[in-house]
Amino acid sequence: MIKISAPRAVLAVLLTGTMAAAGIGGVWEYIHRDRTAPTPPTETTAHTDADHVLEELAPTLNASGNPVNVVPAIIPTFIPDVPKNATGDYLIAHFAQSQNDWRTASDYLSGVLKRDPNNIELIRRAMVLALGSGDFTLAAQRAEMITQAQDPTASDQDPLAYLILSSNAIVNGQYDEAIAVLNRLPKGDMAEFVVPLLANWARVGNGTYNQAELAGTTIHAYHGGLMAQYLKKDKSEIETFARVIIQPSGLTAEEYERAADLFALAGNKKEALEIYTALRDEDIGSALVHEKIEALKDDKDIIPLLASHRIATPAQGAAQAVFDLARILFQENSDASARVFANMALGLDPNLAEARIILATSSARSKQYQDALKQFDKIPQTHPAWAEAQYAAADMLDQSGQTDEAVRRLRTMYDIHRDVDALARIGDIYRGHEMYDKALVEYNAAIDALGGDVPDEYWHLLYARGMCLEQVGDWPAAEKDLLAALKFRPDQPYLLNYLGYGWADQGKNLDQSLELIARALELQPNDGYITDSLGWVHYKFGQYPEAVKHLERAVELLPYDPTINDHLGDAYWAVGRKNEARFQWERARNFADTTEDAELIITLGDKLQNGLPSSGQTKPAIKAASTNPVDTAQ
Template sequence: MKPVLTSAAFAALVCLTTPVMAADKAYTSAYGDFLVGRLAAAQGDTETAARALMAAADADPANAALRERAFLAAVLSGDMSFARSHIPTNGGRLSRTVAAQVQAIALIREGKGKAAAAIIEASQKAGAGDRATLLLKPLSYAAARQWDNAIDPTLESQLSAGTTPNRDRLVLFLQAANQARLLEMKGRHAEAEAIFKVICQPGPASVLFGPYYGAFLEGRGRKDEARKLYTDILGVSEDRLVRQRLEGLDAKDYRKPKSPDVRLILADSLFLSGTLYASEQQSEMALATLRLAQYAAPETAAATPTLDRTRLLAGQVLMRMKDMQAAQTEWASIEPDSPFYREAQVRAAWSLKEAGDLDGAEALFTELSTADPKDIGLTVERARLLWQKDDTAGALKLIEAYQAAYGDADFGWETWFTVAVLYQASGDWDKAKAAAQKGLTLQPDSSELLNLLGYGLIERKENVTEGMTMIRKALEKTPRSGAIMDSLGWGYYQQGQYVEALEWIEKAIAAEPADPEITDHLGDVYHKLGRTIEARYQWARVLTLEADDKQKAAVQAKLDTVTVPEAKAVAEAETAPTAKPKIPVKTPAKTRK
């Protein structure tokens, strides 16, 4: 969990900034707020940082650098009212570019498209060439009803040429999608469809822009074509809005979607631009662009899905920026009737889990699972939470109750992996093995399942040769996994090949130096090689790591038995239960055995 700005921290800052003379009051107040803002920003608290920096800027209006910081902080927090009233006058290129975008969107909201277009033109002449500026330019002309400037007659030929670099081509496709929708607004349907057909060819682009074409087809009364398009999109990627449109085609209260307006087109395109920034790991640019999308969206019911989709992604970006509180606020703003509500709640629960609030996460997942008891994913998440809380029996009870009620036809390989881990932890190896084998029928190359099953066969000396084959296959798929390296080393250990075992387990400990089970195994190998001092050192290290009680007891028994002067056999300790596997937060990719 991120650090919090405590009262002690505030007190320290106040002491640092207490004025010595009355004349210094304004300066020290501004400086104090500035320090609070810097501290909050360092802790990932964008909201507190923004409030403090904005207060500092108001207290010291002549400070241009502070004004610029406060402006950018306001944009990231979504306070466009403050941002617009504190436009930096001599800021850097980034702040000048974003300032022009904020001003232009504000003017479009006020119906002053001509003034918005002038600002974007000036920004572009000053060197702004980012995605948001390129997307804003024709839309600001459209808002000004200057259609000759808004519509680029060369755009279709640029699309057909296909000579632009991939990154520029993405921007070109965004511009093309906007132009097709503007042409639809103007009633120039043939021209709009010509562009839609180019950008909605089967492939990734159809997932992004196909929904706009589908709405266009519906608007023309061509429901069957829209249905096929939506079905094709869902065959590539699940999209809640597309699913909703597809299911709504046959509803009794079906209504054609309305033609888009400039602000909705702008909000949609800024959202997609923010998505690209997020995929490029440019978190601050992604968040700023998503805030602009929220600001641009019209206050209409038609814009609600766009807003909710933007809030969902903004929450994800804020989590990447380590601001869980702001992320939770974004997700909480999505209403229960939204198609994005469930996903927002799931992400909120995941974030609580990652922050260590297992009870809060469990409450959210339980609420969601109660509302949708047939969703195996929600049941598995609840089971994983109980596992993390050391309630293996409770986790298995949930899974078994689901199987009794609904069967296991919906189980994917990850679910079977979770089931295998739980049965292994409960001591029922036969059921664990059966679950792992079922998972492998669905995903034969799963390194997680191969490692779990292979290690189990090796550890129990049930079939060491087969287990080693599985482990080698798993290592081919995930060559940097310390857990799998350790499994291979342990296979050599069980066969008495201690030199080979040492090679792999030392590689494993280099990859995962704080893993208690690998550390324990390293001690065992050192012991077999007669390196007793090193063995005792590794076993002692296990007691300082996050090992469970059984593993600590087994290690302590080794330390009590094996002394430096007289090394004795530790067969009992070597056959002690191993550490329980770890179930990951979202996928089993990082799981130990």
């Protein structure tokens, strides 16, 4: 059994399988912000302004030795002197960039540069903005101006300029020139990470590579395997790189899948299949894992499912390497830096759809929705990432208030491609808006399209439909679906919790309910909703001291949840701690939403005035998912 590093798996899954993740796709979308879903993680604000994101270089390495902060020093943080007659345009450019409107920022700064063409600091900033806006050619021209103006022996060389120029040389087939430029890159962590990747893809253009330089991190080893495959080296070389990847502990799902891909390329189907199967069984890995398993089991050609299939030139290999850097930065919410490197990757390979997904998602985060849609729509239907891009576009449209357009886009996908996932996602959208009857229509249609029998990879349809059935009051049918889903995933904590909580709410199977929720809490000990469920079932049993213990812990984990505070108040009242009970009910009322929790507010007012009758119990309210699905992951 492979061991996945849980915190890092969240980051890896985000873009695994072309954003199967990202926040888009994957079974975890069905439980986001559900009453019985995992406790939401603390949100981090995505860095979007290069002025603020990129301070002095201070890289950190993850468990595999891959950098998670390699770029900070390369984008200038200064405010250069500008001509007085250009101050207005400069400020407009600066404001546009702060709003993540890179194109406008680049255009206005270009105007400033025309009035002060020899200002090296302006050229640096203009280079960054040109690349961030997607103009790789213009960025390369400005990079050339910077390197020509600098003393090659000076200590303040511009790393980004050299990376742009080396990438441009690789695109033009000037492999020796690319290596020479990379050799001028200032020494440091950035060079140690990037140079072996780009220099060796340039060497591949000359028919060779340096195997010893490609064992430093899992990313280096993966690209070593891709290079060996490209150069038609002995399969044992490819397998050597696969084994380098799996050596560290605490690998992400993506790192395991990449190792499996290399094992498959090397002809080691047994080890590849073992890893793919483990990823599938834990509901992690890319959207292609199931297809890879079927290809190996049926002795079909797996190559079209692997990234190596899309590397026909050294430039495309180098693009994958630069994209890996963009992906790491994106996962760390360094959006400005991720955008720069995603566009550099597209400069190397304009067809690299995964880079467009990063750009689109970054734009969507910044509410630049039209820019995001343009990136999504540039991905051709023939590309493996097309479907995931359309799902992401639909999620974005829904979140921006264009729900009808989101549904239309998904409906078209199903009508043309008979894409069952598109129907499921329409159901998710309706469920997120608490339109449960409409959601049921879509989930039923999806299951019918599968022939009526739900296969393993679609178990989550039963979970989603079960939640909707519970919300419309059809508990017998909901229970049937939830039990069927549990046969597929007997250790899925949020499914265990949902069913156990549902039984407790119905006042039935209380012993089993307690067992299921206790098992869920064992699997997710720091989840506030599951902890609350366990406390509430103890309350249903009349085991009030035990209920207090768990409900106090739940309030620690989710201090602002009105329902959980209400539950703790009830438990306090039951054990005679009436002042503390009223305090919790007051907190619950203060935290309640006047629209969503209107009924709860009335109930709380009555409790504050009258307390609870000696045998009184409040009825728990199971909240179904209320927002569009996103990956909440492991």
